[in-house]
Amino acid sequence: MGSMATTWLTAREQVAWRNFISTIPELTAAFEADLAPHGLTMGDYQVLVYLSEAEDNRLRMCDLAESLKLSPSGLTRRLDGMVRSGWVDRASCSGDRRVMYALLTPAGRKKIEAAAPDHVASVRRHFIEPMGAAGVKSVGECFAAVRSHLDQPQLD
Amino acid sequence: MGSMATTWLTAREQVAWRNFISTIPELTAAFEADLAPHGLTMGDYQVLVYLSEAEDNRLRMCDLAESLKLSPSGLTRRLDGMVRSGWVDRASCSGDRRVMYALLTPAGRKKIEAAAPDHVASVRRHFIEPMGAAGVKSVGECFAAVRSHLDQPQLD
DNA sequence: CGAAGATATTTGCGTTCGCAACTATTTCTT
């Protein structure tokens, strides 16, 4: 096996890592709780966001799954619920019959318009404000870096 | 209803938020993948970490659940699996018979000692290195702030 | 002391999600 000695985390690195990893569950729970009065989960909300920003308010399932970082089957099931709720419709694609579009219904648009102010306030209150302007900038850059590193094809 | 106008996110705030929220699933998937060869999930690993750092290598279920940000039932089930794997034992408490201790077995200690170098390398590679030293410091502070805000009893 | 409430844990149940397998369609190869 490798004779490479382990490079442990420095105190500061460990603080960053542990703060991050232990905050995520509480933070997401807070967002879910703030969205619950609208009858939405974070997952539902994200679907509505992507659809409302998409051209013609619709996206192919696979593109939406990619945006949401969700497996194909996960998206199928999530959409099932949202279709039942009337916020999203499915539509087949005339050009490629493998494809299903998810499309925002008028009810879905109403839903996100009603929920958005509360959700934005929630994000601002729990996430943006505690870290301050400099923190926001830095965190944005850091996670961009983490993400772009993850998306690379792992050369090593 | 409130006549308060919504304060939308600035471009920079939105970048930070979206980078953060979209990176988490990929990041956790990367950690899970790096830990999988050891037969461990992130959840299992965290249990082993807390137990290995605890006095006498044991913790009350409720304290462990609190540390892990897990519901009591979630912890019960997670431990079930780890007990089956032989990494953890349950022990009742003579002083308070409601209490169950989770305690690290020698096999559990071996397990985390074997996995730790890989996991630390994984954290370093996916999380620490991409954000750089200044980023690490800032992210640590930011999430400490977010967390301490969440833990407050919500005065407003 | 004894009843009421608090605390610790587990179990039943429902939800969410990923993987693997399957179907349907399109695209590539020769």
Add this chain to the structure above:
DNA sequence: AAGAAATAGTTGCGAACGCAAATATCTTCG
């Protein structure tokens, strides 16, 4: 053009987890 490979989506299955209820045990207070 025919077969192989790739792509899009859904379904079966199992794992993880939270909530509410049940159980057992303390603790508090009249």
